[in-house]
Amino acid sequence: MTESGSTQSTVQEIIAALKDKPGALLPILHGIQDAMGYIPAESVPYIATALSLSRAEVHGVISFYHYFRDTPPGVQTIHLCRAESCQSMGGRKLEEHVKSKLGIDFHETTADGKFSLEPVYCLGNCACSPAMQIGKEIYGRVSADSFDAVINNTEASA
Incomplete structure (x- = not known):
């Protein structure tokens, strides 16, 4: 099966399973992203048709919520905290780095x-700001040097 065929099959299965739920759009989008890591553009017409929505309405929801991706994610996703505590402890400088x-x-x-790089608005690690998360691992008191060390270690173990 081609990747496009596999994508279509996965999307159709998720839509069929969830389309009758109240407010089905968000559960369908979450289901697709959970299964594929992102919401492929070619899935939008199928979702729209199944829910009697326009493609623009579906796309509008995907683009409104930062959680949803419309491109495949990287092997590792770096979540960089942008909450007030992290910002006050050098988060902007870390973000630039x-x-x-x-x-x-x-x-x-x-x-x-x-x-992939994603902002997050609190990792619950405020006492150790600035913070980031890679996979399930949360890092505190992140500096430019410690970020580089973590990234180099992550690349070496991949």
Whole structure:
């Protein structure tokens, strides 16, 4: 089966399972993203038809919520905290460093597909600001140097 065929099959299965739920759009979008890591553009017409919505309405919801991706994520997703505590402890400077080091902005993926960068608005690690999360691991008191060390270690173990 081609990737497109596999994508279509996965999307159709999720839509069929969830389309009759009240407020089905968000559960369907979450289901697709959970299964595929993102919401492929080619899934929008299927979702729209199944829910009697316009493609613009479906796309509007996808683009409104930062959680939803419309491109495949990197192998690792870096969540960088942007909450007040982290900002007051050097978060903006760290953000500049991370973006420069990776060569991407928020909601983007490195050209090699290794890392995606996403903002998050509190990791619950305020006493150890600034904080980030990679996979299930949360890091505190992150500096430019400690970020580089974590990234280099992550790349080496991949």
